[in-house]
Amino acid sequence: MNVIDKLAIQWQEKWKKAGFEQPLPVQTEMIPEMLAGNDIVAQSPTGSGKTLAYVLPVLERINPERQNVQAMIVAPSQELAMQIVNVVREWTAETGIDVAQLIGGANVQRQIEKLKKKPAIVVGTPGRLNELVKSKKLKLHEIRMIVLDEGDQLLSREHREAMRNLIEKTQHDRQLVLVSATVTEEIELVADRLMNHPTRIHITQEDLPEFGKVTHSFVKIEERDKTDMLRRLAYLKGMKGLAFINNLDQLLMKENKLNYRDAGVVALHSEMKKEERKQALEAFHSGKVPILLATDVAARGLDVEGVTHVIHVDVPQTPEQYLHRSGRTARAGADGEALTLLSYADERQYKRISKELPARPVQKVWDRGNLIEGSSKTIAKKGSRK
Template identity: 75%
Template sequence: MTFINELSPIWQEKWKNAGFEAAMPIQEQMVPEMLAGNDIVAESPTGSGKTLAYVLPILQRVNPEKPATQAMIVAPSQELSMQIVNVLREWTEGTAVTVTQLIGGANMQRQLEKLKKKPTIVVGTPGRLNELVKSKKLKMHEIRMLVLDEGDQLMAREHRNVMKNLIEKTQHDRQLVLVSATITEEVELVADRLMQHPTRLRVTAEDMPAQGKVTHSFVKVDERDKTDMLRRISHIEGVKALAFVNNLDQLLMKENKLKFRDAKIVALHSEMKKDERKKALDLFRKGEVAVLIATEVAARGLDIDAVTHVIHVDVPQTAEQYLHRSGRTGRAGADGEVLTLLAYADERHYKKLSKQLPSKPVQKIIHGGKLVEGSSKTVAAKGNRK
């Protein structure tokens, strides 16, 4: 953990007080590179400590005495930007470093008031940052460090032009850092065109410290019965599950059905208002609902503790996508389960995909209010023996 010694005493003290036993692999690799001022493209799984890997060097390199915004962190969703702000506020408490959040859906006037005070670091979403830059309220030429979190999302078609405009408005000698769980062609193009000799870093799931035991399983279910299966799972004692649906239309349909069925489930998607999203997340985090159902984009970067199950309501298209979503359970030494709701039409694709999994999936059913190994045939056979 050599990089800790390169930090100022105040940040060393904060690290010690945070109670971290060891740095994560991405932190070991990325902090020294960022402290050296290099442009970086870093690939590392969800939950691997990426946020702190760029927050620490930013805190070390900014000068809070200087009345200028020196670092900007861009995130694709409001939730992720709020999480980053929370991390920054925790670390900057009691210091002169100031942080302001600039996200869509929040009060613009209040944000402008805060910007006038020249916060040291700003964190925001592309649309709002772009508005503020266009209206000359946010000056990109003062930014010394620009971090793109979940860079593959930021460089997807929806945000690409806005992001290129923001980057091109910064000084040529600023530091540009892009982190993501997956590096796409768009990300590589950014690296080639807009970065100076970027350092490429990569951490895989295998490089991560020992996780808990993760079971891979599936329940056979008709496509039309998946919503009811989710409802039944939500009533199993001790379940705290993150459920993924492949597209927004499907999610909205399931959400509507579940509202009328006494299900301990909330949804998270892009069409919800900021306060609705916050309420849904709070209910899930507090354990008042058992299942949070979301699309991949809506769940990006969400840091939720003690997830017992990841549920693939739809079979993911690729093994990478399957493993990426599945990384949300079995963390910090706790065991977890990855459960796929398997419709007949997807069986062949799932069989092919499961060959790339760390362990062979087991078939399960809900029996006696629990998820147990077996098929409907085995339960029928046991019933006949009685």
């Protein structure tokens, strides 16, 4: 039996209207467990359908006749929280189920007014949620479901205390669900302390046959030349690239240099105002600019269609981080490329990461306005034959 058939008719109809066919693996496993009220730790790759895997059972379990907050969805970043709100609003249109967005950087008074209308679902970031709880504007004792999206980030040391404060103020028999693309042993232990006999769900990339092929490639380059390579990549035909930079200072410096040279890039980082972030994302979503520069934190949970390249401007710290970033391309059956700008200093780290990849990375070089397979020696030989 299809798990969608376990939902009320209105959700089944919306599912069909949205053009979905078979549910994805994480949805097949999570929906029945959530409907049963079980605590869950679910690990599944980026873009594998995690949001609907929890949104649908949350909607199913909401009682529209009860005038109080019944479900709280927590996200580590404003962007992810806004994306979740958009998904919930899309599915709750004309159902009478209301959702409130409670994120930092937005007008708190407006959010308080929204809470007075007793929404059934709240979606927010840890800081703002705690602020509203402390001021007694958000009451947690009636909440029956809590979802931690990108839960590894929410239960990391940075947010752990804030999350504990929130979770401990809810009723003891509430349902707690954690979803993430990566779940470390440490996060498993923290989740265990907060949950009642959680169900473990682990979906791997191999479980997702509908994903396209990711080509892993690298270009050997001097550190000082990375900014110029980004400028060149911005002019590649059909480029829609998400470029990851480890360090905020480096990101700001590259953004300034590229903007000075009128390269087609926008940036996403923690120091931007809400309106600036919105404009940057719209410019990238719409295709006005071909490359979005981002740190891992700023890009967490971002779901952008049609990303052709994930560009690792800096080599990630771990294989998990590399795969998490690279999972933003090759979605919905399309192929994609994970391109690393590899400086000499990072070669050892990249070699370690490469051992974890499903295929050996391909070396590429820049030649006459294009990226082609080969090394600088191949290009030299090609030139000498002329």
